[in-house]
Amino acid sequence: MPKRHNEYISIKEALKEFVETNKLNKGLNKVNVAEAWAELMGNGVNNYTTGIHLERHTLYIHLSSSVLREELSYGKQKIIRMLNEELGEEIVTKLILR
Template identity: 85%
Template sequence: MPKRNNEHISIKDALKEFVETNKLDKGLDKVNVVDAWVKLMGNGVNNYTTGIRLERETLYIQLSSSVLREELSYGKQKIIIMLNEELGKEIIKKLILR
């Protein structure tokens, strides 16, 4: 059993240490990417989004509308920049719309 730390630390720091110790960053990034997509794209795009998956540094978005897919493909780089800004770090390097 690990030793108890008698120092007073904030909950934010304790959770950050817990995430780093248990290597949970990748899983949290996957959840945060989904939340960022929903927040930034709004209801119009989210109604046609059927799947969101992050693998390595590539974000896969499944869309049910070919017209919307084509429209979003013109602004891929801007979408990547917006999502990374929302997440606070560069997680996404490539966006694939399906």
């Protein structure tokens, strides 16, 4: 049962406590990573992205273009760094392009 607060708390704090209490961090991380990918990569890459899957700090990106896959493979570390900066924490440690 959630804690009862006598003082007022902000909605941000209440939602954070709710997420932690119900162990929803994994699911939210998956959604946040997908949104960060779409925002950082733009329409050009998103048009060829067919799937995004986060599992144990490894981000799997499915692409329909082998040429784009090869181009993105040269900048994997930069992409990981940009995603983690966008998310504000170290969520992605490995990137696999398929």
